[in-house]
Amino acid sequence: MTSKNILIIEDEEDIRELVRYNLKREKFNVLDAESGEEGLLSAARDLPDLILLDLMLPGKDGMQVCRELKQNERTRNIPVIMMTAKGEESDIVSGLELGAEDYVVKPFSPKVLVARVKAVMRRKSAGPALSDTDVLKIYDLTIHPGRHEVMVNGESVDLTATEFQVLHFLARRPGWVFTRYQIVDAVHGEDYPVTERSVDVQVVGLRKKLKKAGEYIQTVRGIGYRFKDAD
Incomplete structure (x- = not known):
């Protein structure tokens, strides 16, 4: 089975390294970006299978990045998992309403993060939700x-x-x-x-x-x- 590509958009190097290490252990291919602008370019160019998006980014913050990802025809269907700090419940709500699929709160357990990634990938591979008329x-x-x-x-x-x-x-x-x-x-x-x-x-x-x-x-x-x- 072809390995899935995960794009990490995170400005803190130690967090990127932690996430990269744990995803690679699970046989994911990992791309990364240090800013929102770089992440948007990478997403449109590389079309990853999933994006891990930090909300507190320099320049374009995670909310703006998520908004632009979902507005772009090429990237709108790429699942996004937000990485947020404690106390950012309003940002989580806004991100979900913009189209993000899930979130993890920092500091997070690498095992929890990988489980969330796998769960979103599983839902994606299962295809679209049932229609309004299906039993x-x-x-x-x-x-x-x-x-x-x-x-x-x-x-x-x-x-x-x-x-x-x-x-x-x-x-x-x-x-x-x-x-x-x-x-x-x-x-x-x-x-x-x-x-x-x-x-x-x-x-x-x-x-x-x-x-x-x-x-x-x-x-x-x-x-x-x-x-x-x-x-």
Whole structure:
């Protein structure tokens, strides 16, 4: 199998070396850039399979780099994992809303970073998410969009229209972190006014009705929610 190419955009040499060493141990090919400008050029020229992007960069910061990557036709589909410092929750939210796939918080464990890289690569290789009409079976859940029906271990669960839409949206992308704003943007409630605050109410209701299966909806503190990644 051909090795995947990972581009590291990070201005601190010791962090670049740490990340490079651990990725190479896992048989990834590694490219690197010390600035946002250099990273954008490398991304467009080399078209890596994934980009690790530091948010605190000199010159063009990580937010601007992420924005330009997602606006460029050549690079828009390259997955981006943000590397952020503690206390930058608002930046994480903004990055996810710009199109980044995931994030790690510094100081991070190299094992955690490699696991995140592999998870994103796995989701990428699995292809696009299911369509709005495909029946989704994950764990002990069966979600039938056409019928607006959810089954847990073969037993029907009575959900409101908005609860169903929130569950379906999250379950179609297991492992992906979504901000409350992204969930609001994707869900158009018919029986409940959907706002960022009401997303939390929907999730509480979902977990209660799904019982044990409600644990699949995971809270990402300060950011939003994700559906448990499929093994």
